[in-house]
Amino acid sequence: MTQSLAKNIKPIHEHGANVLYQHGTLALLVPGLLEGTTTIGELLKHGDTGIGTGEGLDGELIILDGVAYKVGQSGVAERVPDDFTMPFANSHRAAFQYQCEREDIGLEELNKKIVEANGRANTFFSVVVRGTFSFIKTRAVIKQQAPYPTLVEVADRQAVFLRHDVKGTMLGYFSPVMFHGAAVAGFHEHFLSDDHTFGGHVLDAVLQRGKIYSQVFDTLVQHLPVDDPGYRNHDFSQDPIAEAISSAEGDIRPHNE
Template structure:
């Protein structure tokens, strides 16, 4: 099993056909993607924290998410959780930090290929084409040097919480050049749009653990790409939260709101 810190040392090339043959690894449950909450519950502003980092880490050592009230962009690497808030600085979070939404899994990434001088949109397109898995959940780690990295963090909201679309206008954006670090993302099939974001949802953390956030745009100068495929999705819902239990989602334009919010703050 590879940790993120091992990624850059591997130099063996993998062809497109070999990448498509990357299979789920069942050892230690590495074929399972665990998700707490859904993006749909964020649409009407159900932003209360309904699980903790401590609980989340019992299901994996690698992941992304957001805190209560959209308090920062979270990235979990090697079993350590970091939060990037409105300052753009990364900080470790305690085990009792709460979240309304998060993805996590047990890392078992397999080397896919190396890339140089490529923009985010083209990079993501090539990753999907190489994997041949447009209808499959998978995670991707890109570790290397980025000549350009643009991230954002939503400013923490207070109850009563605004809707997801309203929050899209309340964010801080950050730029870095020639920054070395790890971009961790999850790819979700179109058919699951609402439970997650159709396509890629990616967060970044610099190697010096000072900078990161939700990735808006990037250019990879040189780096290695690793994939991990899941054949099982475990969806955990906050059934003990009365606001979630009683909310009428039939009145919410879930898909349109997520598309608009994610369009305004491009993944």
């Protein structure tokens, strides 16, 4: 374990690396507004790194080094084309700075230490963890068909995967509590193995040994799908937004292993 350098990490304004771009909100997924309203090609104009989900919650997306991968119900990562559509995603221009090295630490404790070291509970930032995970549990949503179910109903339509001794990259975004609904308060993390055969939305993990890098944002660009009739006309006042997001982003019982 090394001493964290997080407090020295500041927003980098060159090349717009201080900006987090987000299309859609997690809140719009709650009532089942799952139509794709942007494309990977458009998203990549705003960054080379990111996460999201496809139309109909078609898998878990992770973008690294300008390449987008989707992890579907097989658990295997596959590249997606520029015309792949999404209801929700975010991206940024990577300018990660070394924070520290950790070993033999669980996901909850790791995330807690990252926030404490950053001293940025009210700030958006991204974290990359590269290393070996002695255990990791991920999930992938099974693609839904219109008419789309609500986010809570999808909880029974997901595949869960367990792996041991996996080398890879965990990419996460931290959002402040005050933005819960636009995003999920706290961490939202996706994983991609180095051999690209495994990944998904991270539910739990134990980092055997790895390096942590952080990137802080001082600007959030929120892009809304105002041309989509379903979004434009929906009454969100009747939706249990906070509860549904918290439930959907947490652990669920396995659909398959």
